[in-house]
Amino acid sequence: MYQAVLNQINHKFIIKNISFEGMHRIETPEYPREAMREAILNALVHRNYMGVHTQIRVYDDKISFWNDGGLQSPLTVESLKRPHSSRPRNVLIADVCFKGGLIDAWGRGTIKIMETCKQAGLPEPEIIELDGGLLVTMFKNKLTKEQLIKLGLNKRQLKAVEYVKEKGKITNKEYQKLNGVSKVTAYRDLTELIEQYKLFERKGDIGAGTSYFLIGS
Numbered sequence: 409m410y411q412a413v414l415n416q417i418n419h420k421f422i423i424k425n426i427s428f429e430g431m432h433r434i435e436t437p438e439y440p441r442e443a444m445r446e447a448i449l450n451a452l453v454h455r456n457y458m459g460v461h462t463q464i465r466v467y468d469d470k471i472s473f474w475n476d477g478g479l480q481s482p483l484t485v486e487s488l489k490r491p492h493s494s495r496p497r498n499v500l501i502a503d504v505c506f507k508g509g510l511i512d513a514w515g516r517g518t519i520k521i522m523e524t525c526k527q528a529g530l531p532e533p534e535i536i537e538l539d540g541g542l543l544v545t546m547f548k549n550k551l552t553k554e555q556l557i558k559l560g561l562n563k564r565q566l567k568a569v570e571y572v573k574e575k576g577k578i579t580n581k582e583y584q585k586l587n588g589v590s591k592v593t594a595y596r597d598l599t600e601l602i603e604q605y606k607l608f609e610r611k612g613d614i615g616a617g618t619s620y621f622l623i624g625s
Contacts, residue, residue, distance in 0.1 A: 568583055
């Protein structure tokens with residue numbers, strides 16, 4: 409059943425980026441297939457079957473999986489981001505999934521979601537308890553204002569990212585003018601965008617010839 413759901417999502421709602429290696433066509437989905445697989449499996453194993461159905465929502469910039477039934481004590485949202493004990497709400501279903509090879513290790517599902525999204529260069533997924541259930545949200549764009557604020561960018565850096573998204577690049581002088589700051593402050597902010605936040609890269613000659621671009625642009 410979970411495979412049918414995963415195939416349906418991939419076929420109808422997920423855009424695939426196309427690339428080529430020699431003569432081979434490579435299709436890369438917006439969200440890691442492994443992460444979506446784990447989210448669906450978690451819903452299957454941990455759902456409260458006396459409650460409402462699992463709800464999957466696809467948005468322009470994210471996909472979410474809400475499952476009825478909160479976390480089993482003493483698990484917390486934070487504990488799901490590290491190795492933790494497995495406390496399936498539906499033990500028989502979990503056992504069938506394990507013996508059928510769908511689950512290869514207990515207590516690893518949410519960690520796999522985190523790891524595969526990170527490997528794909530996506531923002532960290534959000535896991536929260538909501539309305540008596542657990543909501544897992546994956547984001548496909550780390551350059552939205554919401555995601556940049558989560559990273560910790562200051563207002564000047566947020567403006568600079570938007571500027572580069574529109575103009576393609578920015579110089580130290582343009583940063584100074586955009587934000588009304590000194591050369592030193594501009595340099596410090598831009599260096600953070602390179603070294604700390606891994607969003608910008610520096611190109612060109614040192615000094616006035618240096619421009620800053622979004623990584624991968």
